[in-house]
Structures are given as structure tokens and as C-alpha cells.
Amino acid sequence: MNRQNAGDSTAPAQPAPVLAVLAPVVSALLPGFGLALVGAWRRGLLLFASLASIAGLLVWRIRLVGRREVEVIDKIRKSFELQPLLLAVAVGIVLIYLWIILDSYLTARRRRSVSGVALWALILIAYFAMGWQIGEIDLVTLATEVGDAELVMSRIAWPWEAAIHREEQLLVAKAEVRIPCFEGGPERAEAESGEPYLLIEPNCGDLSTQEGSPGSTLTVIGTNLSPLTETEIWWSDELRNTFRQRQAGEYVKVNTNEDGAFQIDIIVPYRLIPPAEAGDFNTWTLEAQQLHALGPAEPSAELLQAIEKMIETIFLGMMATAFGIVLSIPVSFLAARNLMTGSRLTIWIYYLTRTLLNIVRSIEPLIWAVIAIIVVGLGPFAGILALTVHSIAALGKLYSEAIESIDPGPIEAIQATGANWLQTVIYGVVPQVIPPFVSFTIYRWDINVRMSTVIGLVGGGGIGFLLIQWIHLLDYRAAGIAVWFITITVAVLDFVSSEIRQRFV
Amino acid sequence: MLDVRHLTKVYPDGTVALKDLSFQVPDGAFLVIIGLSGSGKSTLLRCINRLIEPTEGEILWDGVDLAKLKGEELRKVRRQIGMVFQQFNLVKRSKVVTNVLAGRLGYTPTWRSISSGFSPEDRQRAREAMARIGITQQAEKRADELSGGQQQRVGIARALMQGPKMILADEPVASLDPVLAHSILQHLERLNQEDKITVLCSLHYLDLVQRYASSVIGLREGQLVYQGSRENIRRMTDSEFKDIYGEEAERAGGISGDISPGENGG
Numbered sequence: 001m002n003r004q005n006a007g008d009s010t011a012p013a014q015p016a017p018v019l020a021v022l023a024p025v026v027s028a029l030l031p032g033f034g035l036a037l038v039g040a041w042r043r044g045l046l047l048f049a050s051l052a053s054i055a056g057l058l059v060w061r062i063r064l065v066g067r068r069e070v071e072v073i074d075k076i077r078k079s080f081e082l083q084p085l086l087l088a089v090a091v092g093i094v095l096i097y098l099w100i101i102l103d104s105y106l107t108a109r110r111r112r113s114v115s116g117v118a119l120w121a122l123i124l125i126a127y128f129a130m131g132w133q134i135g136e137i138d139l140v141t142l143a144t145e146v147g148d149a150e151l152v153m154s155r156i157a158w159p160w161e162a163a164i165h166r167e168e169q170l171l172v173a174k175a176e177v178r179i180p181c182f183e184g185g186p187e188r189a190e191a192e193s194g195e196p197y198l199l200i201e202p203n204c205g206d207l208s209t210q211e212g213s214p215g216s217t218l219t220v221i222g223t224n225l226s227p228l229t230e231t232e233i234w235w236s237d238e239l240r241n242t243f244r245q246r247q248a249g250e251y252v253k254v255n256t257n258e259d260g261a262f263q264i265d266i267i268v269p270y271r272l273i274p275p276a277e278a279g280d281f282n283t284w285t286l287e288a289q290q291l292h293a294l295g296p297a298e299p300s301a302e303l304l305q306a307i308e309k310m311i312e313t314i315f316l317g318m319m320a321t322a323f324g325i326v327l328s329i330p331v332s333f334l335a336a337r338n339l340m341t342g343s344r345l346t347i348w349i350y351y352l353t354r355t356l357l358n359i360v361r362s363i364e365p366l367i368w369a370v371i372a373i374i375v376v377g378l379g380p381f382a383g384i385l386a387l388t389v390h391s392i393a394a395l396g397k398l399y400s401e402a403i404e405s406i407d408p409g410p411i412e413a414i415q416a417t418g419a420n421w422l423q424t425v426i427y428g429v430v431p432q433v434i435p436p437f438v439s440f441t442i443y444r445w446d447i448n449v450r451m452s453t454v455i456g457l458v459g460g461g462g463i464g465f466l467l468i469q470w471i472h473l474l475d476y477r478a479a480g481i482a483v484w485f486i487t488i489t490v491a492v493l494d495f496v497s498s499e500i501r502q503r504f505v
Numbered sequence: 506m507l508d509v510r511h512l513t514k515v516y517p518d519g520t521v522a523l524k525d526l527s528f529q530v531p532d533g534a535f536l537v538i539i540g541l542s543g544s545g546k547s548t549l550l551r552c553i554n555r556l557i558e559p560t561e562g563e564i565l566w567d568g569v570d571l572a573k574l575k576g577e578e579l580r581k582v583r584r585q586i587g588m589v590f591q592q593f594n595l596v597k598r599s600k601v602v603t604n605v606l607a608g609r610l611g612y613t614p615t616w617r618s619i620s621s622g623f624s625p626e627d628r629q630r631a632r633e634a635m636a637r638i639g640i641t642q643q644a645e646k647r648a649d650e651l652s653g654g655q656q657q658r659v660g661i662a663r664a665l666m667q668g669p670k671m672i673l674a675d676e677p678v679a680s681l682d683p684v685l686a687h688s689i690l691q692h693l694e695r696l697n698q699e700d701k702i703t704v705l706c707s708l709h710y711l712d713l714v715q716r717y718a719s720s721v722i723g724l725r726e727g728q729l730v731y732q733g734s735r736e737n738i739r740r741m742t743d744s745e746f747k748d749i750y751g752e753e754a755e756r757a758g759g760i761s762g763d764i765s766p767g768e769n770g771g
Binding site: 431 | 554582618619663666
């Protein structure tokens, strides 16, 4: 004790040695409060809050991860096992706890704060470790499974195969097969000239067995089919159940040659035959099917739908902007401070308008759309209402700021010529606010068209409705068409609006 | 004859801008008002055409008290009083000709300003005014494309369009270089001499005052501290100078050390 006092020459003859023992003890019981005891109030409280919040987060995550376990100790063991990061955080907490005790001791002895950059860094790291765990960040999955996106991405990136449609006809050539062979095969049908015809050689055979030994091999020869077209092989068994021929796990496909003919060897598949049907033999039918395109290529239904909805979207944005402009101009005058300082009443109106605008503006158009749908039902009108409400608030604020920033000089000059109020507005105020009004309006139109593409996600009309529908149907090609239209429209609009803005401003 | 009597202006925040100010301006005078920034020059000029409401006092102009006018009567008097500003106060995004035509607004019925704009006579008048001030070339340009000197000429043309009997010029050359300053003041002088328009003009530079003023008043903290003719200015004493510009002010090189004004010579 004496030695400490002598060594600490700068310290006044205070009971520093007593505190040097007391501070760490208090900190051990209540982390950080030992520091508060020796005067470092803010530091102590901050450390306590940090440690307590990290510990709280850790308890929450352990309960969540180990929720299947009953005993507390099992919960902890299980969660550390599943999420080693939680163990690391726990170790970090212990370190921080010990460090705070040490810090309390040092601070009490030296009577001044000890630099603890590393301590704060440790606390920060603990927070980020918790964030990593809470965010369920999983880079391994990201890296290994990224290929899964390829199919979807490629369809969205180039969806135009779905944009074209040809009228199609199903061409079928069929022949009977006897299973198993019993006095040869069934009688073959006569080939009619010009009609699709299927010849199977032999036209009887044994099924593959469940144990895996292959059945008979049949040679299938098709003629008079559509040339250079993919052809599928289908079976129809004795119960008239149809199924597709599979070989080595793949559906069998064959392409016809220039003359519309093909030849392929197939193995008779395995099929569980119900005992009731077990006779001497059964007669199955083998079919070669192909989709034969007729007539010229024409736009697909999806393409036409996307175009219709895109037009709807653009007009949705336009109408919302128009309503927004008309309604926000009067509002903007009420929200312009320089026009509303006349009396106590007008100042109140000013504050009320401003507050309302801020509240309305802070609610997203998607939420307004949900509310509008309740009122007017699904469809573009709901979207128009939602965007209008949001536009009034956004434009009202921008317009009012434009009015607030006009130069009072020209107004004074116009007044000095003996002009009346209306003339002063027309010649002094309007020319000054037109450029910012035009600029803000175009900007808003831009936003509204962009927003109208997503407002459909909640049913507010426009192309977003189609988009979300196609995504839910996993029709990524059609969704890709919608994405392309949205992208093109937004890009064109961007270009047009910047051009117009340059002209006016 | 403009007769200002006991004019006082107190702003809502309690600032006394003008204190019991009385002076007279004969018709056809070129009165220059001098004084430091904040001495009340701008307030005085704006009280005369009532852009600022005077608190007390009378402003008699040809027997009519301007301080008591309201509504239509006030606008009718205003259109006879042109005003020129330090910052020109043009509508920057409008064309020069539109700015000049704005001077006729007091004579234009409201329905006409909404529908068709200005009458052919007014347009002819604008052409004459611009020709006289020398800005015909700039008529179709936007006001903010013009240089400072040209903008101030537009301001004078706008005042001229009113067919004014009096022009109030609030530091019309404070934003311009010395050569342009003379050019602008010469335009005002010509209007004063040729059209017999009374000019009330606030100025900072004593050499300009000496050159253009027919009479001078000096303001300090809203009070009249000096009154004199052009001759008096030349003989202004140090104590008079300090009355106007304060104890710390120094007369650098004397007031006769003026800048030679372009073509006309000193």
C-alpha cells in the first residue's frame, strides 16, 4: 500500500489504494461500475451497456439455435456445436469482462483513464460477430450454390424465345406391340400414303424386370413425319396409361431427317402389370409424337400481355403525376414559409401542412397501394391513387422549397411599377418558379413510372402484377420479357427526362 | 416638389431605420443621398414609393401625402415613380424586352396581362426606350445573359417605360465598375435634364456625388446630418465628413481626386 502511494507521485494523498482494490471488485460484480466509482462515469456506463447488450444478444441466439434442447446446458452445448461463432462471442464476452476489471484497477491506481482502443475494438468485433450470426451470413453456400442462379438468370437475360409463338399441331404415328411375344406380334396396320407411319421390328417383346435385366430391344422406324423435328416416344399400356420412354434416366428424344423419317432402338421398359390383367399377352401401343409448327411466327400471348401492361404502366405513372401536380401546387403555397409568415394562423397552417407532407411522404407508395386496394379494389386505379398521394407529398415539398427560394428583388421591382397582386405573380413569381417546377415534375414523372412497375407487385395494376405472377409460376422467360420492358422503359424515360430538363433549366 | 416631413420608420424588431427625417426636393432636382451602409438610404427610398410602410410622418408630393395612399391610388402614384436597384432586380429568366415591358404593367388592365400581354403602343414605346438607352441589340436575349452594366440599363429602360415624374435609384452603380458607373449615371442625368424627371439617388463615392448631384443630403443612423448643394460638397469640411461617415472615417486623397469619367471628361 505504502509502496503504491509513493510510486504514484502525481496522485494527491487520496485513498487511491483503497479504490484500487474497491474499483475492480465493484467492476467484477457489476461490470463498468468500478470505473464509475473512480469518476469515469461515461466510460463505465458505456462499457456496461456494451457488455450487457452483447450478452443479451448471445442469450437470445443460444435460445434460438438450441431451442430443441430442454436443459440450459444442452442448449448452450448444442448452439456452440452448431454455430461456433457463438462460442467465439462467449469467449469475447469473458475477455471483455476481465478487461473491464483490469481497466478499473488501472484507472483507480493512476487516477486517470487508461487508453483502451483495443478494448473498444474487441467490443466492436463482438458486435460484428453477432451481426454475422444474426444475419445468417453463409459465404460457403453462396460460393457453392451460385450456379443455381444460372438457369433463371439466363432465361431472364434472353427471354425472347417466349416472345414468339407458332401455331402447332401434334403429329402422331402409332403401332401396336404385343407383350410378351405370343405367336409373333399383332397384325400390322397398312401404311397409308402421306400419313405418318410407324414400323416396329420386331413388334413384340419382353418387359425389363424389376431386378434390372433389360427387356427386348425393338427397332422403331418412323416415316412421313415432319422433317428435322424433335420427336418423343410414348407408350400406352393395356390400361391405356400413357408414359414416356426413358432410357438411362433420360426421356428418349430423336430428330427426324430431311425426309421426315427416323430410326431408333428402344428397350421395352419395366412395368408392374396388375394380376387381374395377367393373361397370355397384352397389347401396348407405341407412339411417336412431334409438335409440328404451322404457319408464320407470331407474337406470343406473353409478349402481347407484357406490351399491354407496359402501356398501362406508363399511363398509370402519367396520370398519377398529372393528379399529383394539380393537387400539390395549392398545397405547396401553404407549405412555403415566405408566403405564410403573415399571421399566427398562417404559420400554424404552414406547420400543419409541412408535418402532414412529411408523414405522407415517409409512407412508401407500396403501402399506399395496399390501402388504396382496400378502397377501390385491385387494378390500375389503386396504383394511380397510391402514387398520387405520394406525389402530392413529395412534389408539395419540392415546390414549396422552390417558392421559398425565389429572389424577392424582381417582385419588389414589379410592385414598384404599380402592378397589382396578380400581375406581380404573373410577371415576378411565375417566371422564377417555372424552371424548378418543370424540373421537379419531370423528376417525379420519372419516379412514378418506375414506381408503377413495382406497384403491381401488391396488385396496383401495371406490369408488376404480371411480373410477380410469372415469377410465382416459375415462368422465367415470360418474367424476363417483363423485366426487359421495364428496363427499356426506364432507360428511355431517363434519357427523355434529362433532355427535357436541359431544355428548360 | 417632394416634401418629406418628420418621416420615421421603426422595423418590427425595434430597429429605428429613419428618425424624424425632414427635407424637400424641388422638381427636376438630382438629389443624391449619401451615408454609410445601414444609415437608412434604402429605407428612405422605399418609403417614398411605399415598398416599405413608413411608421410616422408625411411624404407630400405635389400636395398628395404618399404615406396615406392605399390600393388603386397607391398603384397609380407608383407608376409615376420609376425605381432602379443596386442588384438590377430583373426577372433573370425573362427576355430583356419582357423586362422592359414590365414597366407598363401599372397601365395595363389585369385581363390584358393574363391574355395577350401588352398593347402594340407599349411595344413601340419599349423599342424607343431600349433605343434611347442603347440596348436594342439585346432585346431578345435573356436578362441573365447580359453584363452588369447592360442589366442596369434594362432596369433604367423599365423605369423609363413608366413615363415617370420621379426616379428612385437605390445605389444604382454599387455593383458596377467606375467606367460603367459613369455611363449609368449619365443616363440618369440625361433623363433628369432632358425629361425633367426628378432623380433621388443614393451613392457611395463622393467623386460621383460631386459630378452628378444638384443637391445632397447625408444620413447617419436614420437622421439627417448633412444638407447641401453641389458647391457645398466641394467645400465639405472634415467635421461634416465625420458627421456623415463617423469618427473613424478618413478622407483618402480628398474628395476632388475623382476618376475621369470616360468620354465626357471630369
